[in-house]
Amino acid sequence: RKEVEQDPGPFNVPEGATVAFNCTYSNSASQSFFWYRQDCRKEPKLLMSVYSSGNEDGRFTAQLNRASQYISLLIRDSKLSDSATYLCAVNLNTGNQFYFGTGTSLTVIP
Amino acid sequence: SAVISQKPSRDICQRGTSLTIQCQVDSQVTMMFWYRQQPGQSLTLIATANQGSEATYESGFVIDKFPISRPNLTFSTLTVSNMSPEDSSIYLCSASDGVNQPQHFGDGTRLSIL
Numbered sequence: 475r476k477e478v479e480q481d482p483g484p485f486n487v488p489e490g491a492t493v494a495f496n497c498t499y500s501n502s503a504s505q506s507f508f509w510y511r512q513d514c515r516k517e518p519k520l521l522m523s524v525y526s527s528g529n530e531d532g533r534f535t536a537q538l539n540r541a542s543q544y545i546s547l548l549i550r551d552s553k554l555s556d557s558a559t560y561l562c563a564v565n566l567n568t569g570n571q572f573y574f575g576t577g578t579s580l581t582v583i584p
Numbered sequence: 585s586a587v588i589s590q591k592p593s594r595d596i597c598q599r600g601t602s603l604t605i606q607c608q609v610d611s612q613v614t615m616m617f618w619y620r621q622q623p624g625q626s627l628t629l630i631a632t633a634n635q636g637s638e639a640t641y642e643s644g645f646v647i648d649k650f651p652i653s654r655p656n657l658t659f660s661t662l663t664v665s666n667m668s669p670e671d672s673s674i675y676l677c678s679a680s681d682g683v684n685q686p687q688h689f690g691d692g693t694r695l696s697i698l
Contacts, residue, residue, distance in 0.1 A: 506684040506685075508687075516691070517689040517690060517692050561626060565683075570683045571629055571632060573629070574626045575626060577626050
């Protein structure tokens with residue numbers, strides 16, 4: 475079983491839609507969680523950290539469910555510029571090694 | 585966040601040769617890492633670059649194939665040795681300020697082996 479699993483999509487949504495991605499992790503001892511955005515042929519860029527109490531940054535909301543071992547990312551009022559691949563990352567141990575999901579592809583359609 | 589630059593940004597190499605990729609961070613960082621990302625796939629951690637000591641390799645990666653140096657807190661190199669077409673990939677370095685801190689990535693090195 476993979477350490478981190480994501481639905482690869484693709485998700486094709488109209489502008490203005492709300493879309494949510496989930497990412498499950500297998501190790502209950504995982505300590506920290508992040509969402510990254512990766513544009514085509516570019517490096518991953520940190521979108522947001524995921525805190526236990528959930529956190530919001532503008533149109534983006536991240537949540538952690540430790541009981542069910544998943545994190546989620548909600549994007550409201552989707553923009554064309556949100557089109558990208560979204561990667562979840564899980565830190566499994568104290569060495570800060572990250573394990574990444576396979577990424578979820580989002581295309582926002584005019 | 586730290587600014588991370590990699591050199592070269594891309595290269596085309598002959599099989600059997602070796603290439604060293606450099607990763608420079610504009611500030612001192614606690615941790616540096618090397619990843620590989622093959623087309624259409626996610627990132628796979630190669631190793632943690634430890635300052636002043638041997639790198640810690642993940643399963644499936646060995647020092648003879650991917651020697652890593654980290655002489656100080658702002659710089660690391662990854663060498664891809666005795667390259668074969670299967671090594672064609674994007675290689676990314678990342679840095680973080682400590683445990684449970686986010687990692688930030690360099691802009692990657694796109695490597696093609698003929």
